[in-house]
Amino acid sequence: MPPVFSHGDLRLYLLSLLDESPRHGYDLMQALSDRTGGTYSPSAGTIYPRLSKLEDEGLVTKTVDGRKTVYEITAAGREHLDARRGDLDGIEAGLADTVRLIADEVRGNVRAAMRSLQADLAAARDAGRSAAASPTEPENARTAARTQVQRADTAIDEFRSNVRADLRTHVARTGALDPSIIEELVMALDAAQAQVRRALRG
Template identity: 60%
Template sequence: MAPAVFSHGDLRLYLLSLLNEAPQHGYGIIQALTDRTGGTYTPSAGTIYPRLAKLEEEGLVTKTVEGRTTIYAITDAGRAELESRSADLEGIEEGLSDSVRLIATEVRQSVKEAMRSLRADLATAAQEERRAAKKQPRAEGLGDERVTSRENLQRADAAINAFRAQVRTDLRTHVARGGLLEASVVTGLERALDDAAHEITRALAAARP
C-alpha cells in the first residue's frame, strides 16, 4: 500500500515528475520512489507498470524499447499537466520530506535507547562484580577473579562489537535507501558514546582495590 503522501492520483502525478527529470525504465522508477520515501514505500511492478501504461494511453508518456529494456519519457502534454498541477506536486514533495525527517528522528531515538541500555548493562555488571568481590576473600579468590575478569572482558568485547555492527547497519541502510542523516543524529551518537566511555571509566575506578 502506498504511504499517506500518495493519496488518490498523487502517485500518477509523481511518476510524471520523475520522468520530467529524465527518461527512465520501470525498475529505475521503482528505485527512485524507494529512495525518495526513505525506504518507506517500495511499489511493486504490478503497481507501477499499469500506471505507466495509463499515462501512455493518455498521451502523457511515451515508451521506447531498447533491447530488453523499455524506457519511458514524458511528453509535452505530460509537462503541461505537471505545470498546471505544480501546487499539488509541491504538496506531495513536502509530504515526502516529512516522511524522511520522521525516519531520521526514529534512527536518532534508536541510537539513544541503545546507548542507555548499554550504559545500564555496564553499570549493573560493575555492581555485581563489586558485590562478588566483597563476599569472597581476596587471597583465596584471586585466581578465580582473574578468570572471571577475562570472561567479562570477552563479554564486553562482544557487546561493543554487536552494538557497533547494529548501529552501522541501521545507519548505512537508512542512507542507502535515500534517507537523510542529519548532523544532529551523529552529534547525539558521539555524545552518547562519550557518556558511555566516562561511565565505564568511573565503574572501573570504583572497582579498583
C-alpha cells in the same frame, strides 16, 4: 509509519520525474528510491501499471530502445502536471517529512537501547563495588561478581539482538540506512566501553 505515497500521488510524481527527462522503468524505480532517501523502493509491479495508465491517458509515450522501454512525457502530460503543481509541491513536502520521521525513529531506538545498556552497566559497577567492600567474605564476593558479569552478558546480548532487529527491519522496509545512524551507534558504544574501563580501574 504512514505510506510514503497517498492514493494517486505516485502517478503524479512519476509524471514529474518524466518531466525532468525520459526514463525507463528501472531508472524511475531508482529515482524514487533516491528522492525518498531509501524510504521507498517500489517494485516493477507497482510502477509499470501506473506508467501504462499514464500512457492510456495520453500523458506519456513509450518507445523501445534495444531491450529497454523508454517513457517520455507528452505535451498533454506537461499541461496536466502544470495544472497540479500545487499538489506536487505538497507531495514533495510530505516525502521530506516521511524521511525525517523514519530517520528520527531509528535514532530514537538506538538511543533508547544505549540508555538501557548504560543503566545496566552502572548497576553492575555499583554491585561490583559493594561486593568488593566485603573482604571477610571473598568467596561470596567472587560469586556475586560472576553473577554481575552474567547480568552484563545478558544485557549486552539483548542490546545486540534488539539493535540488529531494528536495523534489519528498517533496511527491509526502506532499502537504505543513513550512515550517520551507524556512526552515532559506534560512538555511543565506544563511550560505553570507555565508561566500563574507567569504572573497573576504580
